[in-house]
Amino acid sequence: MTEADEKDGPPVVLVDPIDMSKLDSEFRNEIKSMPYGDELNACFACSTCTAACPIANVWTYKPHQLIRMIILGMREEVLSSDEIWLCLTCFQCQERCPQKVRVTDIFFDCKNLAAEESKIPETIVGLAKTLMEKGQLYEVTADWEREDMDLEPAVPGLSTNEFKDIIKATRTGKIVGGEE
Amino acid sequence: MPSYNLYMGCSVPANYPNYEAAMLKVAKELGMELEYMEGVACCGSPNLRAIDFMGWLTVNARTIAIAEKNGHDIVTPCNGCFASLKDVYHHLKHDDAHKKQVNAVLKKEGLEFKGISKPRHFVEALYSDIGIEEIQKKITKPLDGVGIAIHYGCHVLRPKDVTEFSPEIYQELVKVTGATVIDYPLWKQCCGATVLPVNEELAIRLARDKLKSMTEAGAVFATVACPACGNQLDLQQLGLKESYGEEYNLPVLLYPQILGLAMGMDEDDVGLSMNRVPAGSIIEHLTE
Ligand code: SF4
Ligand code: SF4
Numbered sequence: 025m026t027e028a029d030e031k032d033g034p035p036v037v038l039v040d041p042i043d044m045s046k047l048d049s050e051f052r053n054e055i056k057s058m059p060y061g062d063e064l065n066a067c068f069a070c071s072t073c074t075a076a077c078p079i080a081n082v083w084t085y086k087p088h089q090l091i092r093m094i095i096l097g098m099r100e101e102v103l104s105s106d107e108i109w110l111c112l113t114c115f116q117c118q119e120r121c122p123q124k125v126r127v128t129d130i131f132f133d134c135k136n137l138a139a140e141e142s143k144i145p146e147t148i149v150g151l152a153k154t155l156m157e158k159g160q161l162y163e164v165t166a167d168w169e170r171e172d173m174d175l176e177p178a179v180p181g182l183s184t185n186e187f188k189d190i191i192k193a194t195r196t197g198k199i200v201g202g203e204e
Numbered sequence: 205m206p207s208y209n210l211y212m213g214c215s216v217p218a219n220y221p222n223y224e225a226a227m228l229k230v231a232k233e234l235g236m237e238l239e240y241m242e243g244v245a246c247c248g249s250p251n252l253r254a255i256d257f258m259g260w261l262t263v264n265a266r267t268i269a270i271a272e273k274n275g276h277d278i279v280t281p282c283n284g285c286f287a288s289l290k291d292v293y294h295h296l297k298h299d300d301a302h303k304k305q306v307n308a309v310l311k312k313e314g315l316e317f318k319g320i321s322k323p324r325h326f327v328e329a330l331y332s333d334i335g336i337e338e339i340q341k342k343i344t345k346p347l348d349g350v351g352i353a354i355h356y357g358c359h360v361l362r363p364k365d366v367t368e369f370s371p372e373i374y375q376e377l378v379k380v381t382g383a384t385v386i387d388y389p390l391w392k393q394c395c396g397a398t399v400l401p402v403n404e405e406l407a408i409r410l411a412r413d414k415l416k417s418m419t420e421a422g423a424v425f426a427t428v429a430c431p432a433c434g435n436q437l438d439l440q441q442l443g444l445k446e447s448y449g450e451e452y453n454l455p456v457l458l459y460p461q462i463l464g465l466a467m468g469m470d471e472d473d474v475g476l477s478m479n480r481v482p483a484g485s486i487i488e489h490l491t492e
Contacts (some may be wrong), residue, residue, distance in 0.1 A: 047459075059257075059295060059302075078393050079406060110401050112410070113250045114394035115362030126363070135254040144255060147401040151251045160214035160246035173225035173475050176307070178216040180240035185312065187245035187263050193309075194259035196252070 028112025038094035052136070055094050060129030067091050073127045082106045085175070087117050087127055094154050103138040137162035139195060149199060156191055156200045209271040209278045209321065210238040213285035214246045215431040222342045222432065222475025224249035226460035227281050229474070232408060233467060234334045241270060244380075247288035250398055258305070264311070265306045271321035278323045281428035281460075287335065287359035287367070289323030302361060325360055327429050327459055331373045335409045339380050344468040345490040346382030352462070353386040353423035355414065355437060357405055357430045358394050377459065378427060381466035382491070388421035390414055397432035411436040412444055415452045426485060429459045437482045455483035465490060 055061040060084050071088040074080045080087060085107050089135065093102050104110070117127040136142065142151075154161060160182075167177035191197065216224050225435045231238050231396055244267050252260040267289060271278045280286050297319045307316050330339070359370045375385050396410030415437060428434045438456035445451050461474040465486060476483050 026471050039386040042492065057300065066439040078381065078410065079399075082406065087426075089324040107252075110399055110406070112358070112398050113392045114358040114395070114398075116358075116392065119362045119364065119488065131364070132250075132253055132257070136257045139255040148255060150252055151401060152255060155246065155248060155252060163217035164218045166218075169478065170224075171220040173221045175217075175221055175225055175228075177211055179214075181242040181244060182217075182241040186243065186266065188268065190253070190262050191248070191256060193480060195256040195258050199255060 033036055042096065042098075046100075047200065048099040049097045051097045051099040051102075052095050054099075055130060055133055056138075058130075058133040060126040063124045063126060064091070064095065064130065065122075066123040067095065067125050068123060070122065072120050072122060073125075076116040077119040078114065078116065079110065079112065083110065090134075091125060091127060091130070094134070102134055102194065103141065104143055108134045109148065136195075139199065142199070152199050154195050156188060156196055159187040205235045205236050206329075207237040207239065207276050208324075209241045209274065209276050211244060211267060211271075211278050211280040211285060211289065211323075213280060213282045215284070216281050219378055220431045220434060220458065220478075222478040223281055223434070223458040223460065224462045226458060226469075226474040227301045229250075229469060230464050230467060231326075232440055232463050232475050233303055234330070234339065236329065236334060239276075241267070241278070243270060244358050248285055249288070249305065251401070253288065253291075258481055260288065261292055261295065261302060261310050262306050264288050265296055265317040266310055266315060267317075268323065269315040269317045270319055272316075275316075275320055279326045279329045281326045281429065281458075282324065282432070283325065283357040284432055285342055285358040286323060286325045286423045290368075291366055293323050293347055295464070296364060297424065305440075310486075325369065325429065327377060328360075328369055328373055335352040336376050336380050339377075345466055345492065347462075347466055347486075348489045348491050349384050350489040351386040351424045352378055352383045353388050353418035353421065353426045354391070355395060355418075355426055355428045355433055356391070357428065357433045359390065362378070369460065374429070374459075378462070381462050383425075383462070383489075386406065386418065386421050386423040388417045388423065390417035393417075395428075395433045395436035397436045400436075404441075407436070408440055408443065408447055411440040412450065415441065415444070415454055416450075419452050419454055423454065424489075425462075425483070426454055426456045427459050428456060433450075441481050453481060455479060455481050456486065457483055457486065461484070
């Protein structure tokens with residue numbers, strides 16, 4: 025970690041008592057049934073993932089806490105958290121986890137569940153729109169720069185319609201369609 | 205002569221024609237046959253994986269399936285495209301249910317994902333298939349030992365069981381040009397590109413930390429092999445004066461630019477003037 029913990033207040037080990045009646049005991053199974061959830065239960069809360077995370081200092085819920093929250097069934101809190109969207113997908117936590125929990129991949133699974141419930145940051149919805157309308161995130165605008173480098177002005181082989189058709193029929197279509 | 209399906213993705217062609225051209229030129233010199241793939245588009249980026257896993261699987265499986273028509277591996281100059289393609293390749297090789305589901309969609313186009321054509325990063329193909337020894341033979345203007353910090357990029361290094369990439373690959377490729385590889389504390393850390401759409405300030409902090417760590421360790425240049433990492437480390441430097449009151453003046457070169465220069469190409473061949481932080485000073489480090 026590169027900067028001191030910026031948060032004021034009590035140390036992160038002090039947590040509020042958990043109201044058992046609000047827990048969704050199926051959440052862990054939901055994640056476990058997803059592509060990267062196999063090792064979820066192996067987490068022994070060592071917080072190595074948090075130590076490896078370059079941005080955990082600005083997170084309210086740290087990576088190890090999010091994993092714990094998934095196991096406990098705090099579905100709503102996890103899926104509504106900003107943290108899952110701030111995750112850099114840098115895989116440093118996952119690389120270091122001694123229990124082989126696929127921490128980063130599990131956060132990807134969480135984002136998909138959140139997306140299914142339309143809990144997506146506006147800017148990401150914007151990217152989804154770009155992908156669906158243009159079939160790519162970046163379009164060549166400065167084709168003279170390409171010509172300067174003796175490249176074809178347009179990208180050879182590029183064809184975006186098939187891409188657009190595919191994601192129109194999957195969740196992206198719903199996300200973008202639901203916006204209009 | 206090894207042949208490859210060249211998958212460009214959308215960022216390199218739009219933002220880094222110098223990277224694209226330098227890659228094509230060094231590949232040609234070294235006898236790698238790169239052929240632009242027909243009928244492909246974007247990989248969707250980690251953003252698509254986050255919101256639409258099945259869509260992400262399908263578009264990338266489609267790209268791989270197109271490559272499988274000629275059976276050659278895929279190479280790409282972008283870490284993000286590499287990560288998407290390789291992750292999907294890995295996943296579909298291990299998940300029959302998803303493979304069937306994806307293939308049911310691809311069938312409409314007469315395509316099928318089989319898992320024959322492997323997605324690879326350009327630098328890895330250069331290292332594994334051409335090899336340091338052959339590259340060495342082409343070096344006519346070696347660098348004078350100048351210190352270069354490598355930013356590998358998260359998505360080639362991790363998760364290792366998926367990417368099968370090791371840092372030594374990139375280190376050896378830099379060393380063969382005559383440069384010295386600078387070891388710096390934050391070598392594994394993210395450039396911040398992924399978080400740019402949701403929190404720009406945080407993304408800038410990450411880029412700045414990285415640059416600080418590199419320069420403090422004595423790097424004179426940095427190198428990347430990814431357009432998104434390039435953006436973060438090169439372009440973002442221009443704004444750091446305002447946000448942090450700091451100036452790094454650390455030129456960031458795409459790897460094929462360095463290799464091309466060491467192989468005797470001139471600065472226009474590798475598009476040096478397109479780098480945001482002026483990188484022309486690398487010329488002074490070339491020896492005859
Ligand atoms: S590093 Fe692994 S085992 Fe340790 S807390 Fe994180 S997820 Fe759990
Ligand atoms: S992948 Fe996300 S949670 Fe894991 S270390 Fe990187 S930023 Fe932190």
